[in-house]
Amino acid sequence: MTRRIGRRGFLGLACAAAGGVVLGGCAGVPASPLPVPAPRPLAIPPLAPSTTRDGVRTFALTAAPGTSAFHPGVRTPTWGYDVAFGGPTIRASRGERVRVHVTNGLPETTSTHWHGMTLPAEHDGGPHAPIEPGATWSPEWTIEQPAATLWYHPHPHGVTERHVHRGLAGLFLVDEPDGASPLPHRYGVDDIPLVVTDRTFTADGEFETRRRSAHGLVGDTLLVNGTVAPYLASSSSRIRLRVLNASPARCYRFARSDDRPMVLVGTDSGLLAAPRTVGSALLTPGERAELLLDLDPGRPVTLRSLPQDLGAVSGTERSIGAMDTLDVLRIRPAGVLEPSAPLPGALPHEPGPDESAASRVRRFELGNDVINGRAMDMTRIDEIVQAGATEIWELANVHSRPHNMHVHDARGQVVEADGRAVAPAQRSWKDTFYVPPRTVLRVLLRFGRHPDPARPFMYHCHLLYHEDQGMMGQFVLVPEGTDPGSVPRTPLTHGADHG
Ligand SMILES: [Cu+2]
Incomplete structure (x- = not known):
């Protein structure tokens, strides 16, 4: 009897083998003609600097065009806040009053929305808050919500996909005022931001934008904090991943390559009541998850995105990349790891409404x-x-x-x-x-x-x-x-x- 390898299985292997870059193209997703780069260290978005005066913590962001090097020797035109692609991580605590000066250095009107933030409507940054080229918009509000992994991105009427796809997106972390946390919280060390998005590249190194599926732009190459084929070296035995799906359309089902479970501790707008063991975590665009991964000394593990059943007809699943297996992040633990504290039985948490x-x-x-x-x-x-x-x-x-x-x-x-x-x-x-x-x-x-x-x-x-x-x-x-x-x-x- 001949054993037929399903297209799904074959493509899954092909994608996984390429270190986040798909060989030969996944079903329905435009393929990048550029060669797969060698693994490189995961970039960590810088923390946005701030000054505090008269009780207001003030940040400044400038959205501007730039050039990024996702592949060696290839220049890709991108947009970013302060950086060529993406944006710095803004960080503030519950109870703080914050102001952000957002300057538009782009050749067209944009806006900046604080996704997940509770605040007065005039500071929300949706399509009614356009920032003209050269102008600065300065929203100011008091943070009134519990610790969470929020983010910011453009929201101009009718062209949000294009502005986000060019690269404009960053994290906005809300902390509890006392700074205490039972979870790993050393930014970039054991508390790792992961802004995950996808692009297809043209032969010239530009982002492919001409072939759009019914869901929008879906790419075959993952960019994690703007890094293609990233790895993370860790000396901690437990890391916290703050994962954001910043993709225009692609959905991800995050899981470990060694089939061990992960621990979910937070979702979009706050921590869970208690840590929860999960095999995988599905994130559609805009969603976040905070995951704890336990590491073994010297034993690499990969965070992957696995095929997901989105419940749609098959053609739809192909065009949104739901059948793909993709390497998101290779994790390389050191030979000797810092021990981690016992997992807390309960987390600082706001009870849900009845x-x-x-x-x-x-x-x-x-x-x-x-x-x-x-x-x-x-x-x-x-x-x-x-x-x-x-x-x-x-x-x-x-x-x-x-x-x-x-x-x-x-x-x-x-x-x-x-x-x-x-x-x-x-x-x-x-x-x-x-x-x-x-x-x-x-x-x-x-x-x-x-x-x-x-x-x-x-x-x-x-x-x-x-x-x-x-x-x-x-x-x-x-x-x-x-x-x-x-x-x-x-x-x-x-x-x-x-x-
Ligand atoms: Cu929709």
């Missing part, structure tokens, strides 16, 4: 580039929410393709997936929710406390091409007791003042 706290239920049907049958309209307020409210949002993917949903200025927990209740112990704080095709999630969402009936927040699919195509809506927060009928359904226009 369903009885929900004041109402809203349903959102995710369709083909529309939400509830409508495409994004900058001049239309879709939903009016009371500031500080807890609500249930039913996210119903009525489409045959994968979508997710990111809600600005909100943090929440999935309480029911496809009719099955999620036990409180299994819930975790999130701001971006994967909604498989033909599936309904019920999400208990807690909204920010700053009303502004004139300036909207966004909710949208974080597959950036879908977002750009119109899979986005707008909500405003109004003061408690406001009659929704009295709220104008048209937001302020760009740059207009209140009043």
Whole structure:
């Protein structure tokens, strides 16, 4: 009897063998013609410098074009915040007042959104906060949420995918005020940021942008903190990986190459109640996970992305790269490792809301580039929410393709997936929710406390091409007791003042 090697299995081996770079191309994903570079040390994004005066910690970022060397001797045009590709890691604590001067050194209008942050709408950095070329935008707010791995990226109307794809993205880490943590917390040593994204390169070394799938731009080469084929040398017996899926469309299922479990300690917007052993972690675009990996002296292990069942029709899964196996990061432990503290039984954690706290239920049907049958309209307020409210949002993917949903200025927990209740112990704080095709999630969402009936927040699919195509809506927060009928359904226009 002949044994037929499935296409999935073959491609998986081919991809894994190439150290994060696909040999011969994975199914449905454009192939890079550039040779695979030798493994190189993982770059760690620099920490953004800040100055504190009058109780405000001030950062400065400049978005500008640059040139990156992902492959030896090949120059790739990129965009970045302060660096050629990506951005520095901003770090501040709960309770701190922060200001960020964002200067646009790009040849076109952009914006900068603080993904996962709870803050007044005028500082959120969505499509209503454009920064013209040469201009500086200076949002300022107080951090009012627990420790979490947040991030920042452009959000200009209709062209978010292009701006992010050119390289604009960075982490924003929120710490607890006392700085104490039972988890590894030496940045770049045992607390490792991993900004994972994917690109296909042209023969000239440019990012390929002409061949877009139905989901947007999907690449065959992983960039981890801007490094192709990265390795991490570690002298710690336990490392914490803060993983961000910064890809425009590609989804990842992270796992160890030696099949040992990992320990999940945090999701998008906060730590879990207790460490949880997991075999793998699925992250769709915009989602984060904090994972602990235990290492053995002298025994390398690789963080991989494995094939994932996104529940879509097969052609769709091929074009989004869901059948691929990719090496994300090779980890090379030293021969002698620093011992690690025992795993804490519980983590500093904010208890989740109770369903009885929900004041109402809203349903959102995710369709083909529309939400509830409508495409994004900058001049239309879709939903009016009371500031500080807890609500249930039913996210119903009525489409045959994968979508997710990111809600600005909100943090929440999935309480029911496809009719099955999620036990409180299994819930975790999130701001971006994967909604498989033909599936309904019920999400208990807690909204920010700053009303502004004139300036909207966004909710949208974080597959950036879908977002750009119109899979986005707008909500405003109004003061408690406001009659929704009295709220104008048209937001302020760009740059207009209140009043
Ligand atoms: Cu989508």
